[in-house]
Amino acid sequence: MALLDNIRRLSENVRRRQPHTRGEQATKNALILPFLDALGYDIFDPTEVHPEYIADFAKKRPSGPSEKVDYAIYLNGMPIMFFECKSADSEPNLHNGQLQRYFNATPSVKVAVVTNGVRYLFFTDLEEPNIMDGKAFFEFDVLGFSERDVETLEAFSKAFFDAALVRQRAEDIIYTGKVTSYVNELLRNPSESFTRFLLNEINITTGKLTAKRVEKFVPIVKKAIQSTLLEMATRSIKQETYEPAPPVAVTPAAAPPPAPPRAPAESQPDLAKGVVTTAEELEAYDIIQRICADSAMKDKPQVQYLDSVNYFGLNIGNRKKWFMRLFFDGRRKAVVTRLAVERASPLVPGFEIEPAPENVGKSRVYISGLKDIERLRPLVLLAYEEEIRRAEASGGDDDDAPAPAAEALRH
Structure with missing residues (x-):
């Protein structure tokens, strides 16, 4: 566009x-x-x-x-x-x-x-x-x-x-x-009337639906909604990644179209380990991908993600080569980068920024929601480009920060 x-x-x-x-x-x-x-x-x-x-x-x-x-x-x-x-x-x-x-x-x-x-x-x-x-x-x-x-x-x-x-x-x-705001709130926090509607539609209970019985099912409905949204988002990403392009007529002078790139397994949600990748995290991943695609660097590796229990990490092909981590599950949403506060602060005017806890990153920026990520564009680009330079200089050797220390960001 x-x-x-x-x-x-x-x-x-x-x-x-x-x-x-x-x-x-x-x-x-x-x-x-x-x-x-x-x-x-x-x-x-x-x-x-x-x-x-x-x-x-x-x-x-x-x-x-x-x-x-x-x-x-x-x-x-x-x-x-x-x-x-x-x-x-x-x-x-x-x-x-x-x-x-x-x-x-x-x-x-x-x-x-x-x-x-x-x-x-x-x-x-x-x-x-x-x-x-x-x-x-x-x-x-x-x-x-x-x-x-x-x-x-x-x-x-x-x-x-x-x-x-x-x-x-x-x-x-x-x-x-x-309607979008209402549905969004409804899916995040199912109301009693919505829960009643679902239970009546699928005929999951017998007898009278008392307020106490409905209350028991609210967290179940919420979990089911999150799983459905995750499945839809994951299916969409897989379709974009794995679906072959429509057949193209090949003339003798034309070579067959190249096979579509496959996303590394590292970019897929690992539900077996108790990690739940939310639709909000996947949307943030999509926004950050688009921002990084605008980088002026000549060789731009594809942005990948690796979710964990504590944070949602963005990297350039290896979990050790991370440049940004999203902490969306705590009381406040935060973005962590490897940039020192004195370098990151001029790039995020109007945002609260502070040093990140030891072993987690160098700077932490608090945001209110997904719309703020686009406003962090200069920070995202610099963090991404710095990680590319770091990877080139180190020849691929880079220590990853221990995940348990990230728990400090959730409080």
Whole structure:
């Protein structure tokens, strides 16, 4: 996806520029205009990106100066989006009704955006036609996004914008988000009513389902759900790894296609030893793989994982050549690398970081969830590249940290 590559480059630039950006005008130039450019709009053409847009009706007072919208985005000669810009060090909230007044009085505009150059809040008129909602239907964080977020953002790019579909897309985003959050919570913590439903459907018990009997089955249902999700995720990875490519017609001048690479056995979950690889860990593995694929190093070994009871480890082909460990089972989620704190700290602004316990790693960064991993991109890349250099320098000999010491990270 071209937009994904554009946004990834933009993210790196924003991460570098944000600490040095002060004031609204600097934020526009350094952060917001590059965002519009990434969406495919010509920021140098005022008939497409109109700065300080003014309408005749927009008066603070009858005899006062006209209110302005920071940017009006035009397509086919009509404004389609309004952008209100805040400075990079402020929250992108609706501080006044100026943007709403413009939106309500401009029928061709179906999207209004408030941004500080990092977070972009998208508004439309779901509650009442032509009246801007008070709550955003979509938020995009340039420093922390998923591929799904970029797919959603693509609907607002120049190539894909369709004013007639904005309302439908907004409803899809909101309702899908609500259902996803509900199902996610339900699968992590099955409710009594959901457990009752399952027990009735599979007819697993006889007699009346009392609250006490249902409570007994809740942990069983939770364990069954986790096993199902793990099986689905593992099956998906195996299909991507092992499924041969569709047959290709081979002409005399063409060589047969190479066999698909097989994932090492070390990257497979070891359930026999009591290790349960969760869907969350596999998703984190997928994100880290994609980040490492962007490394500028010439020879890039494939990222593999080896799960253990204490942590989920990422390595470059051997458990001793690990560069990152994920601790997702404790009270707080943490990422551990072999980078010293003084090297890792500048790469993770805004995150809590501290030295890791002895024999576990050199630095530990606390995160709130999977979305934070993308924000750790510079740290992931450096840890990965340093391990490649370490492996090359040592010729493959590298001591692994004893796993039992990792237990300290779970408390």
